Amino acid sequence: MSCLRYLRVGCLLAGLAATCAWAQSVSPTAPVRILVGAPAGGSTDTMARAVAHAMGQQLGRTVVVENRPGAGGNLAAEAVARAAPDGQTLLMSFTSHAINASLYPRLPFDPVKDFTPLTMVSTSPSVLVAHPSLPANNVAELVALAKAKPGQLNFAIGALGSSLHLAGEAFKLKAGVFIVNIPYRGTAPAVQDVLAGQVELMFAAVGNVQQHLRAGKLKALGVTSPHRLAALPDVPAIADTLPGFESSAWFGLFGPAKMPPDLLRTWSDAARAAVQSPDVRRRIEAEGATAVGNSPQDFARFVVADIARWREVVKFSGAKPE
Template structure:
């Protein structure tokens, strides 16, 4: 005799439409549970507001229009969307970026005041005999935003079209040519000194208070040459207002066809600038991570990556711990170059 389970006769007598309704409700309930689980397990990451959603300021120690400013404004827009709070950029140029850095070093460690700095942050550790802050101890590294190779550009009228021709011209007329220097002690400044040191040439440095005024005078023919980031000069090269004599990267750059690496002529020559985001010292780990995730969210956006790469910048999104190690090593690396060059801040 077959065994009948308790309640089986009740289920068998349910109308088909009732059974269908119960099956649908079961599926809906399962979907709701899965949605709740997904919501609860989703990482807060970049979407956790910092300091209760107060406006965040990114201070830039360079004038508007330069590479540091351009990158700061790009990342500020992306971070604002990721954090759902205002992220503003303020330019505080002067003293090779030290004015902005000092303001951030002395700011509350709540994540509302950040610094978009550049290679000078580690160069200045040796360039300046005394700083009002410690470039390592007084900051919390958040992320390396990008690295940018430089190019050696010249006015179209310069009677040299490549590095070998430039070296011959400079040696034939020592002191006649000059370099526009956007910022004393910057990576592009030291790239020029490195070039002179490695080629045995004498080219006069003409310092400016920022990249933009230096490029303005270069375009006007007031200076002959300039090492500058790809971001700042690409539009002028494309328009035929400047010509590229060489690139500082170890390989050619696609946006400057025909321009060879300087290292192909001057063996061992290579130089790239870096740009990174810092907070004051003792920034709480959860705030550091929220800011890093917001910056990474933007840097990993295909549109942002394409925009930066088209300008010759290589997005990084290096994690805080790795960036902290990078900064310490970079201080040591530039110390040797600065001492050898004898560069002095103005």
Template sequence: MQRRHLIRALGAAPLGLAFGPLRAQTVSRLLVGATPGGGTDIVARSLGHEMGPRMNRQFVIDNRPGAAGNIAAAAVAKAAPDGSTLLLSYTSHAINPTLYDKLPFDPVADFTPLAGIASLPGILVAHPSVPANNIRELIALAKARPGKLNIAIAGLGSANHLAGEVLKLDAGLKITSVPYKGTGPALQDVIAGQIELAIAGVASVQPQIRAGKVKALGVTSAQRLPEFPDVPAIAEAIPGFDFSAWYGLFGPAGMNPELAEQFSRAARESLNTPAMKERFKTEGLIAMGTGREEFGRFVKSEIQRWGRIVTATGARPE
């Protein structure tokens, strides 16, 4: 199913309406720190669509874009811990504590981690005219032409931006980073030959790869992707390189453990439905399905990991 068809199928209206007349359903707002139609929004709508019947709840998607997800996160941090307000967050939850000088919330203490939902690898792509066909050839080219190549950055401080900065740092490359207001404009300029390189999520770039408008040089995950078996992992040239983005479900701090477990179980069960698996395949997502304790440990480790990367690269927010 194409992304626009998926959005139309899930609808811009509250998700509970998809199940017909609602009777005595509890309503939960699922806040998303991104605009409608983007990857985070689609994951939230897909998740709410599957969780609703399992919990007899109406999940209403509440888009609160801005400040790299901080606006939505701040609202959930202040909400009552009764399950009426949840957060579908992404990698920025772990990046922002170091990226921003001060946050209006504590990314650990002010939240109840519920479930790890999915990871999203990025793909390093190039304009077809670039004389490199894989990550090793790109590294050799960049070293032969220091400062001559440019890479588009779709969002300063994003996971894909930091992945590109680590690539340059670890491989000792002089490649100029050029900020863009979103993945779409960045890819348009790569396709047009205005800029040589970009890192983007699988769903955003795979149509252009299939059409030959750009070529894939490497993936940011630790292993190659099943959808692109011929595209090497950047880790094959730079051992230990693994910079996938991720999505996770949070509630406010202080949630009743039994209620938190109900949300966690419903979310994890939703990932195993045929419909959800197909949606994730379309979006290039890899299901995580981690429970509350494991996801909580993961978030803490990610804050430390991304903190070191932000500090090492000197990245700053827009």
């Protein structure tokens, strides 16, 4: 047998041994942890908890959610990137996983190479809302107003570097307008100041402003999805006025890199079945989001493309990590 053949056989045996070692080191009764890089009660946490219970039923295992907020989701992501690829530690991440690749000069992990995508859980378009006093009732009128009054209109920003912040930057880039950002520490105070008329505009998750739209305390100018949303059927897509505009948050489940193929298939199948279950779909839709549950391959391709898509917007915005 040639040296090359010996080397190939040796590598194959080493890989099998590593896989067996992972399998032997994991207790079949040990809980699976889904780390969330955001506080309890937010959309990412809600998605994780909805999927965890249903995924546990699919696997016949206990699946628990552990919140590790901080650094725009990077603390939780780093912990998963460094975890053993044995399926015991997963990550429920969100749009910042792609945004942070450009927003942070250095990350302690590679957002593509250090993770195994399992499935995209959901997508969540946002809505551009305004205080009722704003003399613009649609996107075309807003663009005209912003061009007539450059720097005199303001966007409330719940978190710098977030998908909602960058939706505003993408809007300004696409429309060729200058609107000033007013940053807040959280979505709630940003919404409150738009309700009070202190700030004219903001991009917001549908679930965070739907009640105010119904009450007439805010008005919706457009949604960030390519087409109208079932939750807001009377609100046109921004893309109707600015062709090609789209900006949706997404939530997805990852494992560490180098998960064995059989394990990847089992965990991905369980996650996808969980996402498509009626109870989980209802909880996702209650958040103003749309359930996805795509394949690991499709999700992996999406992440690579999304990192490239946000790079231009981050550069245009000049945003820096908080």
